[in-house]
Amino acid sequence: MVLLVRKKKKLCRTKKTLISAFKFTIYSEKYILILLSEIGNENQINNDEGGTNLASNDSIAKETEVSASADYTKIVQSQSFQELLRKKRNFIVPLSIFFMVFYFTLPILTSYSKVLNSIAFGAISWAWIFAFAQFIMTWTLCILYSRKAATFDQLVEKIVKEAKG
Amino acid sequence: MNILAFILFLIIVGLTLVITYFASRRTKTTADFYTADSSLTGWQNGWAIAGDYMSAASFLGIAGMVALSGFDGFFYSIGFLVAYLVVLYIVAEPLRNLGKYTLADMIAARFNEKKVRGVAALNTISISTFYMIAQLVGAGALIKLLLGIDYLYSVIIVGILMTVYVVFGGMTATSWVQIVKAVLLMAGTFIISIIVLAKFDFSVIEMFRQMKTATPLGGDFLNPGNKFKDPLDTLSLNLALVLGTAGLPHILIRFFTVKDAITARKSVVYATWIIGIFYIMTIFLGFGAAAFVGYDKIIAANAAGNMAAPLLAEAIGGDFLFAFVSAVAFATILAVVAGLVLSAASAFAHDFYGHIIRKGQATDKEQVVAARWASIGVSILSIILALFAQNMNVAFLVSLAFAVAASANLPIIVFTVFWKRFNTTGAVTGMLVGLVSSLLLVFLSPNVWSPVEGAAIFVGEPLFPLANPGIISIPIGFIAAIAGTLLSSKKADAKKFDEILVTANTGMKDPI
Numbered sequence: 071m072v073l074l075v076r077k078k079k080k081l082c083r084t085k086k087t088l089i090s091a092f093k094f095t096i097y098s099e100k101y102i103l104i105l106l107s108e109i110g111n112e113n114q115i116n117n118d119e120g121g122t123n124l125a126s127n128d129s130i131a132k133e134t135e136v137s138a139s140a141d142y143t144k145i146v147q148s149q150s151f152q153e154l155l156r157k158k159r160n161f162i163v164p165l166s167i168f169f170m171v172f173y174f175t176l177p178i179l180t181s182y183s184k185v186l187n188s189i190a191f192g193a194i195s196w197a198w199i200f201a202f203a204q205f206i207m208t209w210t211l212c213i214l215y216s217r218k219a220a221t222f223d224q225l226v227e228k229i230v231k232e233a234k235g
Numbered sequence: 236m237n238i239l240a241f242i243l244f245l246i247i248v249g250l251t252l253v254i255t256y257f258a259s260r261r262t263k264t265t266a267d268f269y270t271a272d273s274s275l276t277g278w279q280n281g282w283a284i285a286g287d288y289m290s291a292a293s294f295l296g297i298a299g300m301v302a303l304s305g306f307d308g309f310f311y312s313i314g315f316l317v318a319y320l321v322v323l324y325i326v327a328e329p330l331r332n333l334g335k336y337t338l339a340d341m342i343a344a345r346f347n348e349k350k351v352r353g354v355a356a357l358n359t360i361s362i363s364t365f366y367m368i369a370q371l372v373g374a375g376a377l378i379k380l381l382l383g384i385d386y387l388y389s390v391i392i393v394g395i396l397m398t399v400y401v402v403f404g405g406m407t408a409t410s411w412v413q414i415v416k417a418v419l420l421m422a423g424t425f426i427i428s429i430i431v432l433a434k435f436d437f438s439v440i441e442m443f444r445q446m447k448t449a450t451p452l453g454g455d456f457l458n459p460g461n462k463f464k465d466p467l468d469t470l471s472l473n474l475a476l477v478l479g480t481a482g483l484p485h486i487l488i489r490f491f492t493v494k495d496a497i498t499a500r501k502s503v504v505y506a507t508w509i510i511g512i513f514y515i516m517t518i519f520l521g522f523g524a525a526a527f528v529g530y531d532k533i534i535a536a537n538a539a540g541n542m543a544a545p546l547l548a549e550a551i552g553g554d555f556l557f558a559f560v561s562a563v564a565f566a567t568i569l570a571v572v573a574g575l576v577l578s579a580a581s582a583f584a585h586d587f588y589g590h591i592i593r594k595g596q597a598t599d600k601e602q603v604v605a606a607r608w609a610s611i612g613v614s615i616l617s618i619i620l621a622l623f624a625q626n627m628n629v630a631f632l633v634s635l636a637f638a639v640a641a642s643a644n645l646p647i648i649v650f651t652v653f654w655k656r657f658n659t660t661g662a663v664t665g666m667l668v669g670l671v672s673s674l675l676l677v678f679l680s681p682n683v684w685s686p687v688e689g690a691a692i693f694v695g696e697p698l699f700p701l702a703n704p705g706i707i708s709i710p711i712g713f714i715a716a717i718a719g720t721l722l723s724s725k726k727a728d729a730k731k732f733d734e735i736l737v738t739a740n741t742g743m744k745d746p747i
Contacts, residue, residue: 142730142733142734142736142737143730143733145733145737145741145743146733146736146737151737151740151741154740154741155736155740158740162324162325165324166320166321166324166325169317169320170477173313173314173317173473173477174470174473174474176313177310177469177470177473178470180306180459180460180469181459181460181463181466181469181470182466186459187458187459191440192440192441192443192444193440193443193444193446193447193457194439194440194443194457195457195458197306197457197458197459198306198443198457201306201309201313202515204313204316204317205313205316205511205514205515207317208316208317208319208320208507208511209507209508209511211320211324212319212320212323212503212504212507212508213504215323215324215500215504216500216501216504219497219500223497226740226741226742229741229743230741230743233743
């Protein structure tokens, strides 16, 4: 990977005129960042943006780039990887929404109402019960994630095996 | 001067220097210096995260706030803990898989450009410096109160110690100082909690019953609303607390000290247990101080209530417990500032020097030397700033650190890993706008401006009504990152994103 980047850098230098043409458009797009761009001088153009722009104009660069990242794309498109992403999404998204809602319900209720000031038992009000529930919630979600993550790890192992053939 | 406290201070200083001596013999390469060669176990890193996180603000600040305002102080405990779910679910594993030494490494894994790395490093340095000044000012005031040493000398002593740990022992010394401190802090807090609970016949119900009449607030002590009266400000604070942790660089670099994402995950889980148990105990500290020290005495020692925990230790455990808790508070400060020096120094040495100035061509030895000098530079700078900030209300520095972390760092971390279209322009715009908007809003806030002389830094009406800018600046940070991406005519590099997706989720860096 590093070697390829270096190859690309060399290519970029030979195409300096091309780059400076792109540089103009890049700079005009990001007028706020001119100062910062200048600190980094023209060398920086070669990687992300210069690289892609160049690739579309230079067949050699295009070929090297494709071979560099084909493996990653292949892994991403593999069934196991898609399953991993889906499993992670199905767990993390709903539970993250849940804990954020659960967390903000406490300050919203205490700020805009007095319902939590009523007593649960003894002198302990519902506000305290809800506050302790936040701790229980955090620990429970930690345990649930640890368990679920074990199944992610198995999938990752499978993906790594497949990638290494 | 309290002789017993002084001896315990010396013991702690001695212990940390022994740790540093052994760590220095193992600190030779950049990997040793920045990440302790990723050799920590999940348990060790869990304790170290807890030690890095439970700052003097948590230990002394929350205990004081609960003692003075009851329920409202506990909001901090809840927010500081729930924040770890964001770290666990969203940040820790991709960060470990993508990064090497710094937060900027992770973002540069996708956008390998100097300006992206430069801005990310700038944010790290800003956040760590604000946080460090707050810790140093707190440390100076605390040592002055506990030992009667002048503020100037207190700050310099702490400053020299933190420099020694980091320069000689790097991440290994920093980690072990944090682990030792976390164990001491948990032990001290546990002992106090048990004694407090014993005074209420080991009954939590009895404790709550007695607290109704123990303070000047009466029954209201147990109800929310004593400290946070503006609903929007309360929500803003809670938002910054829960999202800020996942963007704090000194916490995030801790994930590079373990060997892989699985261990990083385990260390967050261990840390969450330790930190959670600690924050539950802040109730006993706060209630105990309110009941057995009393409102007037706490206020007399320090208007913000920062002395509540040491005074409680004195009231229920006598001189020895007071000395022990004071020494623990001192260790707490040392461990946190060491972590902060390391995170700022690694941004300077690894990101600015190593990647931007030397373009990744510096030898390992040169980098270690640069990192050591950067640590010295960061320490001297923050000591000088802390000397100027002596009479400042430092609460705004901490709120600033959390707001910048949540507004400038978190959007970029999330989008780098999860958003296919995200591009360089979006990353740079998001980071800069997040940084500037949170700085500006804090500068215009009641933390800086107050019509009452002495209540804030300047006299005058605040232009921005909220003390916590998070509810405005965090959405601004996200929107700026999105807007920068969508408005830029450049297309995101889809293949690069495939690479990021694979590395972030599996840890594979070079397939085949």
